[in-house]
Amino acid sequence: MTRPTPKAIKAIADVAGVPVDAEVAARIANSIGPAFEGFAAVAGTLPFDLEPASFLVVQTANVST
Numbered sequence: 865m866t867r868p869t870p871k872a873i874k875a876i877a878d879v880a881g882v883p884v885d886a887e888v889a890a891r892i893a894n895s896i897g898p899a900f901e902g903f904a905a906v907a908g909t910l911p912f913d914l915e916p917a918s919f920l921v922v923q924t925a926n927v928s929t
Contacts, residue, residue, distance in 0.1 A: 867897045 874889040
């Protein structure tokens with residue numbers, strides 16, 4: 865996980881249909897950058913069993929007793 869650049873933020877926002885100018889993209893990158901740096905130590909080590917796509921499968925599974 866790397867700290868996002870203003871260029872990457874602008875591209876993601878454009879794809880999402882929320883275009884931002886370069887100044888706003890830079891402010892967003894500066895504000896969320898510390899969060900990426902904070903999680904860098906555990907990046908890639910979190911368990912995938914917490915992955916949200918399986919939520920519905922787990923919730924609708926029949927429990928055998």
